[in-house]
Amino acid sequence: MHIVKLLDSVPQGLAWQQASLHSRDLAIQYKAELAANLDLYRLHRQLAASPIAALFNEQRQSALQKILRRYHLAGLDLSVDQQLQLNALNEDIDILGQAFLDRVSNANNAWRKHIQDKSLLSGLPEATQARMAAAAQAAGLEGWLLTLAGQSFREVMTYADHRALREEIMVAYYSRAVDSGPDAIANDNEQVLTVLLDSRHQKAQLLGYSNFAQLALVDQMADTTEQVTAFMHQQIEQARTTFSHEAHQLQGYAAQRGIDALKPWDCDYFARKIRQDLAGLSEEAVRNYFPLGTVLQRLCSLTKTLFGVDLIEQTEVDTWHPDVWVFELREYAQPIGHLFIDPYRRNEEPGLGFTSSLRSHRMTAEGRPESPMAVLRTQLPNPTAAHPCLLDHLQLRVLLHEFGHCLQHLLTGAPYRAISGIDQLGRDASEFVSQVLEQFCFTPSFLIWLSGHFQTGEPLPEEMANRMNRLVHTQTSQETARVLLSGLVDFELHRTYGDGRTPHEVFISANAEVGHLQWPDGTRPLNSFEQFVGGFGAKTYSYKWSGVLARQAFERFERDGLFNPDTGKAFRDAFITAGDTRTLLRSLALFRGEGHPCVDHSTGV
DSSP, X not given: OHHHHHHHTSOOOHHHHHHHHHHHHHHHHHHHHHHTOHHHHHHHHHHHTXXXXXXXXXXXXXXXXXXXXXXXXXXXXXXXXXHHHHHHHHHHHHHHHHXXXXXXXXXXXXXXXXXXOGGGGTTSOHHHHHHHXXXXXHTTOSSEEEOOOHHHHHHHHHHOOOHHHHHHHHHHHXXXXXXXXXXXXXXXXXXXXXXXXXXXXXXXXXXXXXXXXXXXXXXXXXXXXXXXXXXXXXXXXXHHHHHHHHXXXXXXXXXXXXXXXXXXXXXXXXXXXXXXXXXXXXXXXXXXXXXXXXXXXXXXXXXXXXXXXXXXXXXXXXXXXXXXXXXXXXXXXXXXXXXXXXXXXXXXXXXXXXXXXXXXXXXXXXXXXXXXXXXXXXXXXXXXXXXXXXXXXXXXXXXXXXXXXXXXXXXXXXXXXXXXXXXXXXXXXXXXXXXXXXXXXXXXXXXXXXXOOTTTOOXXXXXXXXXXXHHHTSSOHHHHHHHHHHHHHHHHHHHSTTSSOOHHHXXXXXXXXXXXXXXXXXXXXXXXXXXXXXXXXXXXXXXXXXXXXXXXXXXXXXXXXXXXXXXXXXXXXXXXXXXXXXXXXXXXXXHHTOSSOXXXXXXXX
16 A cells, blocks of 8 residues: 555556556455454464463564454454444544545635735745746746645745734634535534544543553553653753743734734744844855755764664665665675665645555565665655756755654564554654654754765854754744643544543643743634544644654764664664564663663653
8 A cells, every 4th residue: 555655656647547546445454354363363262372472572462462452443342333333433533534634725726825026025035936826837827826735834824924814824724624615514623623523532441441542552651541641741841931931922023113012923933033043143144055965975974883784775766756865775795674764845745744555574484684665755846957856954854853763664673563663663762763863953963974065065164053952952942832832732632532522621721831832813723733533533643742852862972972883783682683573761761771661650651
């Protein structure tokens, strides 16, 4: 399915679309039949109860227990009637999730702003204006065309000098799939979300759990919902001082520029201005030192230094698009996997980057290793005749984050499919390695090493690197608050379902607790939060959870040296090689050289 979906990213024609949809249906049907195969479940249970299983090593034990748990969660321990009920609920959940996404997509497609007055574009980067001009040309229009694509929204909110334009797009963005107009029932996502929550709640109770949040923790590090809520409350309390300081700083800065009443659409814009003024450096100036080609070369060197693996570019490999880069991973001169990098934006897809697996490492029944494949995709701007693709700090973070996902997938030595590769990890574990790689981007010495001016090849000057580090550590509370709010509201929606509150009322309560973010009047941000309906349902908190642990792990790199091969080997052994065999806390204790996990039992971390 992953390969077909990847090929779908490039237009292939109607016949291909039909064949693709048919193959996906067959794959879904096959997976469903496999998950409900009672004979296979009985055989696995017999194996688990046999004397042979008692002799299995840790990896084989983990794989077997994970397979048994999956059969249990598929409902094979339920009665026939209950299994039919579970199947119906799972179908409803899939249909409702797709309906939610479709309504957001429809809202995105329904909103366009045709701009003919170039003064409205003041402050927007040239690349953004060029993309808007190309969109207008494709629509048969002169001037520029603004859409609700995530990248366009972020750029307008951050760079556009025209205050009314920022207000207009923010109101439109957070009013997607909201119950207004003649087709309210057909477009409103609050109703979809309410029914989806009910179906998930019923599913959890059918499987013996109090609520869906409790069910979601089955493959997570946290043991109880109380641990998660305590953790989130703790993180919010720890952030309050920063929230207060930066809110006061933001209000004062805006007031000096004639804005006495700060509005939601002003925050990101003035936060960027403050960062530039305090650091004495613009984000645009930094880009010249981080051309994509140079950055990728450095990442290949980092992989060799820390993990002992060569990434060798392959230029004679057929791919789904000419822009795709292919690397073969070699260890001790032997191929062990392949990495595909598809870097450039070809359409307005959600998100800034993502990783998918084409194949996981495993040992076949004949004892032969099957090498893994991973695909790294980002939404970077295409190079131009004048400039190569140049990265700002956020784009560097995204690239390092997705590169971490790929390394975690490609360097796994686990021999069994059930515990090998990123698709087999819980959300907290799957985000951990990526967030450790992100931490490198906040270290001036690493940024200097990673850089090379696209014209001269000169590294980023040390003074500039220190200024850059100050820039990225200033006015970060808006991003922090968004992460905390999304994690809290997602978990509370599933934990407290049935207490009489609507989803929007849960959002209002969570937003009040975080207490830092403002929203335009009448908007419903929850109606377009797509993570709720995907694999992150009741697990969005895990991004913050794993981020706290990633920071603890990175302390050893800071202590031993960022490029210390021994530290890199220890990291690979602790967190990557064994796959989903041991808990993240056990691995962290091993890596930090501690006798037991560094866990606060009240919060889990």
